[in-house]
Amino acid sequence: MKKFGRKYVEASKLVDKNKSYSVKEAIDLVKKTAITKFDSTVDFVIKCNVDTKKADQQLRGSFVLPNGTGKSKRVLVLAKGAQAEEAKKAGALYVGDVDLIEKIQKENWFDYDVIVATPDMMPELGKIGKILGPKGLMPNPKTNTVTPNPAKAVEDINKGMVEFRTDSFGNIHGILGKCSFSEKALQENLEYVVSSISKMKPSSIKGKFISSINISTTMGPGIKIDQNSFDIS
Secondary structure: OOOOOHHHHHHHOOOOOOOOEOHHHHHHHHHHOOOOOOOOEEEEEEEEOOOOOOHHHOOEEEEEOOOOOOOOOOEEEEOOHHHHHHHHHHOOOEEEOHHHHHHHHHHOOOOOOEEEEOHHHHHHHHHHHHHHHHHOOOOOHHHOOEOOOHHHHHHHHHHOEEEEEEOOOOEEEEEEEEOOOOHHHHHHHHHHHHHHHHOOOOOOOOOOOEEEEEEEEOOOOOEEEOHHHOOOO
């Protein structure tokens, strides 16, 4: 049986596991249940009624949170010519093409958080897909990390772009922001996330799409949110 620390147990006492909270109540509670000494991340988990064995129900994408995530990311851009120069100006930490692909392959180099690539770089990048794939670093058009405009992608990532995909159980995990964010900022981010995901409902799904919405802080207890707090079907 899993044992929880004293701080977690004390924080859990503030949460009624049988209650679904309003957005405002949940945001207020998630800040009170932060148990780390550092500025905790606030995360969300949205459970969707999807069958991930069906291709059209495997959800994947990205969005830029209105108030960012509070976390900076090290961006590697694979591009050539003007696209590479624009990516540098946009704030990419590393910019290159085949040279960086070879560095990854030969040196097992992973000193970055996300890779953005132009479409013409994908044939070369595909050769190391087995290296990048397991680490979740392979660029994908659905998350706007394969794009003819890498500078825009870098700007979006720096503003607070969140990539997401359903796991095998139909859950979508992601970051809402930091505990130090104002309640208004966290609420705006959460409402944007729920609205964005609800619009991705596959046409093959009849009935309710989102079955549950929970938020929590780093190592903190989960807080269930009443879906009636959101303008979703």
